Amino acid sequence: MFTTEKLELKDFYLLEEFQIAYLPGWIPEREFAVALWANPSIEDFLKRKCPVITDFINRIKKENEPIKDNNELAICIKKVLQTCSDILIYNKCPEVYDKLEFHNWDFKEITSITSLDAKIILDGGSGTGHVALEAAKYARYVFAMEPVTRLRQFIKEKAKKLKTDNVYVIDGFLHSIPLPDNFIDVLITSHALGWQLKDELMEFERVVKNEGYIIHCPATVDNPSDQSTHNELLKYSYSFDKYKEADGWKRKYWKKVIKRR
Ligand SMILES: C[S@@+](CC[C@H](N)C(=O)[O-])C[C@H]1O[C@@H](n2cnc3c(N)ncnc32)[C@H](O)[C@@H]1O
Structure with a gap:
């Protein structure tokens, strides 16, 4: 999604524990091992900050020898940076993420499902706060929940610049939301x-709340590789539709929550 010009391996020092925990299964193992062989202080940082990653790092280093050729090393580091560019950019320069064209989708995709007027809204995984700040134009108040510290700061700065006073920025994860039932x-x-x-x-x-709405927009790209997420959402009785973003077709999902009393 991003060019790696602005990134260097030292930017791994900016990562938060939960982001480091995401790396196994996603980061290219040989290239990452080679990069860590050449940068032991980064390996030490990652293991201290996120001890659960220790076994993964030890295994990939055992399976992949260090390399001496500097050109080959540079190619490996570039691949690692490319793979992790999203999370590195969030922590290093959120303003770059904030300007990406894909944010320019029509907010009516949400307000056509339900009115946000005078409502209490939660934007989960808020990033640089696009949805939260747009929702704030209609809502009573909006919680922008984002686990990355730098992004939370960015949302607060942006809300201040826009003179928006009904957005509350909170830390939290989608699977563990720090709000009441x-x-x-x-x-x-x-x-x-x-x-x-x-x-x-x-x-x-x-x-x-009972009769409240859950909206995932966009939730997934419109292709069969996201079929397992699609199936799970349908099991939870979500409706879905497709719409176009700057980088292609996406699916949105929504449901009205009905709670038995
Ligand atoms: C692709 S960005 C989307 C940001 C924003 N919603 C947007 O549309 O631009 C994903 C965001 O979710 C955050 N995130 C990552 N893991 C999360 C989790 N388990 N719970 C909540 N947010 C998470 C990331 O830090 C990042 O800001």
């Missing part, structure tokens, strides 16, 4: 769903 009228996620999908879907039902 039956508190939210409309819960929205955009490009942020599925780290722990089943737990997240149950948590959404907990915080949303």
